[in-house]
Amino acid sequence: MLFNDFCQAVIYTNKNEEIVVNELHKNVHNHLPSPKKVNRQIVNNACKRKAIDDLYSRPKKMILKELGQSSADCSNFDDTDIHKIKKNIYAARQSLLPNLPKNIEEIHLAINNMDIKATSEEQFLLVNDDTTKLNCEDYVQKLECLSTHFEDRFKDLKLLKPSIAFLENPFVINVIENGCPILKSISMDTAALEIELLELLEDEGLKQLKYSCHSLVEFWKHVPVIKYPKITLCAQKLISIFGTTYSCESLYSTMKMIKSKHRSTLTDDHLTKLLRTALTTYSPDFKKLISKINTQQ
DSSP, X not given: OOOOTTOOOOEEEOTTOOEEEEOTTTSOOOSOOOHHHHHHHHHHHHHHHHHHHOSSSOHHHHHHHHHHHOSSOOTTOOHHHHHHHXXXXXHHHHTTSOOOOOSHHHHHHHHHHOOOBXXXXXXXXXXXXXXTOOOHHXXXXXXXXXXXXXXXXXXXHHHTHHHHHHHHOGGGOOHHHHOOOSOTTTOSOHHHHHHHHHHHXXXXXXXXXXXXXXXXXXXXXXXXXXXXHHHXXXXXXXXXXXXXXXXXXXXXXXXXXXXOGGGTTOOHHHHHHHHHHHHOOOOOOHHHHHHHSOTTO
């Protein structure tokens, strides 16, 4: 088995795989034998054959299965060997795929050669027209409109970027040069907030606590509300911002289940407590609570 591309040794065989010409005496191997490369090539060839037969199995699963079944010695394989085998699997599968079209004519030809049916056995691709071609300008306008909608939808996040940076680490904020990073919609009293920020930057105790806390929320729990009322209020507002609408949708679904037509007389106060109990991630210590109850009463 040849594993060195620069080896010039040649062996000629006939149809029966019998050696007819041996030129090893002319072109001697110019490299040392490498059992590891031979074993890797054995596993590589087996994986390539299976990858071509089964196009949907994951390469990692295929390699692990072959390593367990192969007769080759795979005990000294490292990450580089596995990466090369995986790369060859992708190359073998890529060779079965058609080439990507390079112009509009090749696109129409490729679409016409596809016989894709829907579930109702109807033709799936109905947009191809060899005479009028594809109207790409319409797609470009739609993509530009989609991009504009994305920018409008998430422009608030760009405005919140300085405020989020303050929430993550208030000790890296330069209040003197850049001013207050908090939006006015979060805190209207900018002057008082800047004074508290300057005092916070000089607080060495909180600075050491920031780099020792494991989470962002844990740090802001230890910031004294009496000393920094404006800052803690802003932090609470920023932390309460939902990353997605999932929490709101979950709340409405839970509220619909709790306040059904059979429990329509629930008060708002009672419903609030039931929702908080249903949605909280806090797990109470029932054994400790039960131990405090006097069972004789």
